[in-house]
Amino acid sequence: MSIFGLKDLGTKIAITALCFSLIPLIGLGVTMYSMFASAYHTKVRANLITLAENKRQGIDLFLREQVAQLRTVAYSHSVDELSSQDKLDSILTTMQLGSRTFIDVGLINEEGMHVSYSGPYNLYQANYKNEDWFNQVMVRKIYVSDVFEGFRGFPHMVIAIKKQEKGRVWILRATIDSDIFDSLVRWLQIGDSGDAYLVNRAGDLQTRPRFGNKSKDVYASFLGSPFSGARTAEFESQKRKIFVGGIWLEQKDWLLVIEEDMRGELQPLFETQAATWAVVGSGIAFIIIGTLLITRMIVAQQDRSNREQAQLNEELIQSSKMAALGKLAAGVAHEVNNPLAVIREKAGWMRDLLEEEDVGKSPNFQEFEDAVDKIEQHVERAGNVVHRMLGFARRMEPVCNDLYVNDILKQTTAFLDNEIRFRNIELVWNLASDLPTIQSDAAQIQQVILNLFNNAIDAIDRNGHITVTTGYDAVMEMVSISLRDDGPGMDKDVQKRIFDPFFTTKKVGEGTGLGLSISYSIINKLGGSIRFESEEGQGTEFVIHLPVKHHDRKE
Amino acid sequence: MTEKNNSQIAPVHTGPSVLVVDDEQDFVETLVKRLERRGFKVTGVGSGQDALLKLGETKFDVVILDVMMPGMDGIETLREIKLAWPKIQVILLSGHGGEEMGMRGMAYGAYAYLLKPVSLKIVVETAYMAFEEGGLR
Numbered sequence: 001m002s003i004f005g006l007k008d009l010g011t012k013i014a015i016t017a018l019c020f021s022l023i024p025l026i027g028l029g030v031t032m033y034s035m036f037a038s039a040y041h042t043k044v045r046a047n048l049i050t051l052a053e054n055k056r057q058g059i060d061l062f063l064r065e066q067v068a069q070l071r072t073v074a075y076s077h078s079v080d081e082l083s084s085q086d087k088l089d090s091i092l093t094t095m096q097l098g099s100r101t102f103i104d105v106g107l108i109n110e111e112g113m114h115v116s117y118s119g120p121y122n123l124y125q126a127n128y129k130n131e132d133w134f135n136q137v138m139v140r141k142i143y144v145s146d147v148f149e150g151f152r153g154f155p156h157m158v159i160a161i162k163k164q165e166k167g168r169v170w171i172l173r174a175t176i177d178s179d180i181f182d183s184l185v186r187w188l189q190i191g192d193s194g195d196a197y198l199v200n201r202a203g204d205l206q207t208r209p210r211f212g213n214k215s216k217d218v219y220a221s222f223l224g225s226p227f228s229g230a231r232t233a234e235f236e237s238q239k240r241k242i243f244v245g246g247i248w249l250e251q252k253d254w255l256l257v258i259e260e261d262m263r264g265e266l267q268p269l270f271e272t273q274a275a276t277w278a279v280v281g282s283g284i285a286f287i288i289i290g291t292l293l294i295t296r297m298i299v300a301q302q303d304r305s306n307r308e309q310a311q312l313n314e315e316l317i318q319s320s321k322m323a324a325l326g327k328l329a330a331g332v333a334h335e336v337n338n339p340l341a342v343i344r345e346k347a348g349w350m351r352d353l354l355e356e357e358d359v360g361k362s363p364n365f366q367e368f369e370d371a372v373d374k375i376e377q378h379v380e381r382a383g384n385v386v387h388r389m390l391g392f393a394r395r396m397e398p399v400c401n402d403l404y405v406n407d408i409l410k411q412t413t414a415f416l417d418n419e420i421r422f423r424n425i426e427l428v429w430n431l432a433s434d435l436p437t438i439q440s441d442a443a444q445i446q447q448v449i450l451n452l453f454n455n456a457i458d459a460i461d462r463n464g465h466i467t468v469t470t471g472y473d474a475v476m477e478m479v480s481i482s483l484r485d486d487g488p489g490m491d492k493d494v495q496k497r498i499f500d501p502f503f504t505t506k507k508v509g510e511g512t513g514l515g516l517s518i519s520y521s522i523i524n525k526l527g528g529s530i531r532f533e534s535e536e537g538q539g540t541e542f543v544i545h546l547p548v549k550h551h552d553r554k555e
Numbered sequence: 556m557t558e559k560n561n562s563q564i565a566p567v568h569t570g571p572s573v574l575v576v577d578d579e580q581d582f583v584e585t586l587v588k589r590l591e592r593r594g595f596k597v598t599g600v601g602s603g604q605d606a607l608l609k610l611g612e613t614k615f616d617v618v619i620l621d622v623m624m625p626g627m628d629g630i631e632t633l634r635e636i637k638l639a640w641p642k643i644q645v646i647l648l649s650g651h652g653g654e655e656m657g658m659r660g661m662a663y664g665a666y667a668y669l670l671k672p673v674s675l676k677i678v679v680e681t682a683y684m685a686f687e688e689g690g691l692r
Contacts, residue, residue: 330651334623337650338579341671345585348675352592383672 010299017291022284029280033273040269044243045232048260052230052245055185055196056256062184063251066101066176067142067159073105074161074172082107082172088118095174103156103175108134110169119175126151128173137162137171144252147178147206157181157206182207185256195259198249199223206254219257222246226253234262318499318520325501325517329389336386340379347375388514402437403445405470405479405546412449413468416457423462430469438479438548440526445546448519448530452483452542455515458506459487459540477548478528484541490534498532570594571616571686576606576632577648578624586619586678593679603627607635615643616686619678620665622649622656630659637664644685648673 073091074082081087092105104119112129128134131150137143137160145158160173185196185207198206203216203223218235226248233244241262248255263270351372354365362368413420413427420427456466469482490498497503499520504513523530527547534540573595577583583599590597598613600606604627606618618636622629633645647660650671657668666685669677 334651337671338582341650341673342579342581342585344672345582345589345675349585349589352589356592379672383670387670 009302010295013298014291014295017294018288021287021291025280025283025287029276033276036272037269040266040272044260044265048232048243048245048258049230052247052256052258055258056230056247056249059185059198059256060249060251062181063144063249066174067144067161067251069095070102070105070159070172070174071142071161074163079107079163079165079170082170083116085116085118088116092118099180101176101180103177105172105174108171108173110138110171115170121152123151133158133160134171136160138169146200146204146254178207186210194261194264197257198254199257200255201226201253218242218244218259219246219255222255222257226255235259321501325389329386333386333389337383340383340386344376344379347372347379385512388512388518400439401442402439403442404437405435405445405481406431408442408445409449409468409470409481412446413453415450416453419457420466423457423460425457425460425463426465428465428467430467432470432472435470435472435479436548438546440546444522444526448522448544449481449483451515451519452544456483456485456487456540459485461487473545476545478545479548481544481546482541484539486539489536489538489540491536495532495534570596571682572596572614573598573682574606574609574615574618575599576601576603576618576624576629577621578602579621586675589675590679590682593675595682603629603632603635606632607639610636610640610643616689617666617682618643618645619682620645620647622647622660623651630656630663633660633663633665642689644689646678646681646685 073095077087077091082091088105088107092102095102095105104117104121104123106117106119106123107115108128109115112127112131112134114124114126117123133143133145136145141162143158143160145160147155147157149155150158155178156175157178158173158175160171163170163172185198186209195210197209197214199219200206201223203220205214215237217237221233222231222244228248230245230247233246235242235244243260243262243265245258245260246255350368354368354372409431453466460466464486467482467484469480469484471480471482472478473480494505498516500513501517502513520530523544523546529545530542531545532540532542570593573590575583575586575590575597577586577599578601580601583601587597587599598609598615600609603624606620609615610618620629620632620636624632627635629647629649633647636643636645641664644666645664647657647665647668648671649656649668660668666688667681669681
């Protein structure tokens with residue numbers, strides 16, 4: 001598989017993993033946040049409603065108390081007493097004992113003229129007959145007015161009680177200080193920019209809000225006919241967003257409006273939002289880093305196993321080549337050996353005849369004799385090639401004995417002593433002393449070693465070194481044999497093909513090209529491996545690994 | 556290989572009697588002629604069945620038997636021969652290499668296993684040895 005293919009695989013894994021982990025994470029973040037936001041909005045509105053109801057109760061209570069106080073004064077005193085200036089002064093003083101809510105108090109007759117008055121203003125000449133509140137109280141007995149400026153030119157509200165005595169109608173009227181009322185309404189404010197104020201049914205302000213210049217739009221939706229309970233709305237102006245709560249008073253047809261700044265109220269929500277994004281963001285970063293790491297690991301692993309697979313495939317191809325050649329050799333051997341046998345016998349017969357007849361005197365006798373010799377010689381050669389090919393066809397189980405590799409090496413080189421000396425090659429021994437004995441086939445190993453030595457000698461030709469090294473790998477339980485020559489080495493093309501059957505660099509007739517193929521096949525069958533390293537001009541090293549314990553290798 | 560120790564020129568049947576069995580007609584023909592020249596009493600046949608028939612007719616000391624033959628192969632023929640005439644020595648001759656076949660042959664009582672192409676000298680020597688061993692038993 002190409003590297004591009006692996007990268008492509010990595011990208012696919014990364015994208016898939018990211019999709020499957022990031023989408024749920026983001027979904028979770030968004031869902032959690034929106035659920036929290038809606039719950040928090042509900043909670044804030046509920047708080048606003050509770051606040052509005054509490055405040056309305058307070059204001060209602062205040063108004064009821066003032067009305068009750070004035071009614072007590074009206075009904076517990078006779079008109080004569082109320083008409084007396086001194087008495088009225090003392091009544092006002094008594095009323096103002098608790099709080100300075102009442103500014104003044106006055107008794108008015110049915111013509112709208114003051115009979116008596118106690119307070120800071122000079123209102124004796126005032127006639128209220130045409131005032132709205134005067135007409136209202138004549139009808140309703142008790143009347144609480146809107147805030148108005150009246151004769152005194154100062155905002156105030158009036159509570160008036162109708163009283164009937166001596167067959168006439170009297171009205172006791174008291175004025176409530178609008179400052180005190182304002183502060184009562186404003187008493188409970190929330191946040192830095194919260195506000196509370198009263199408006200009448202027409203939408204006119206009845207108390208001074210904390211921040212002036214109220215737009216009617218803020219509470220427009222609550223106006224109209226009074227409703228029971230509190231309502232909330234959200235109002236958005238260019239400058240700010242607010243929650244608005246509205247509730248109608250019970251004592252008077254006034255609307256209590258409470259404003260709360262959304263930003264102040266929703267501060268925890270904004271904090272939650274920031275925290276949510278921080279958590280989700282760091283989660284995303286974590287997942288991306290993790291995914292990249294894992295992807296890289298998987299790709300590396302895949303790459304490694306691909307390479308191992310490729311190597312395994314190469315080995316499989318090599319051994320299947322061997323197996324195919326083995327079968328071919330077995331088939332060919334029979335077909336070739338039989339004609340060879342016939343040729344040989346025919347040549348032998350010719351020789352027999354040459355000896356029998358009196359052709360010895362023929363001038364061509366020597367030529368016949370030589371021809372027969374050559375025929376026999378080349379039949380022998382062809383027979384040898386076929387017999388070596390048959391090495392592949394052998395399916396005999398290796399004969400396993402305990403053997404000591406160092407001994408085998410020594411024995412094998414004994415065969416080559418003459419040739420090595422003749423060619424002035426020096427053998428360098430580098431044998432490990434701690435080698436275990438191995439279970440293997442001595443004859444077959446000897447064949448391989450002999451083949452490798454022959455190749456090394458041929459490569460060096462004259463004047464060189466062959467270094468023989470043995471070693472033991474305790475972990476793999478493998479004994480290694482290394483043969484290094486300082487011959488000319490092999491070029492890359494040769495290296496690729498040295499294990500191929502019939503590949504040879506030797507002259508025609510000198511090598512069959514089967515030595516290394518057979519060696520490969522033998523070592524393979526013995527459960528070992530044979531590798532080589534070669535560099536042009538540096539020489540070649542063959543390394544054989546053989547298992548200490550023999551085990552069959554399935555082919 | 557050369558074989559030059561031939562003292563007898565004319566066929567004189569003083570040696571052991573040999574039956575050569577091989578489906579290769581040329582091979583049988585030539586081997587028969589050459590062995591006869593070396594004093595054997597030789598007969599050649601082309602198949603395992605013919606060999607068994609011939610053995611039924613005539614007594615032989617040694618059988619030289621090809622392993623790979625169409626029809627009844629060498630190993631089968633060897634078993635039949637050894638069952639009927641256990642004293643007859645059989646030399647297996649095969650163009651199909653491999654020790655396995657040889658081992659099987661030896662297990663069924665063959666005297667030797669030779670690989671084609673083989674020099675006549677070896678055939679002659681082996682045949683004599685087989686004959687002598689058969690005679691001793």
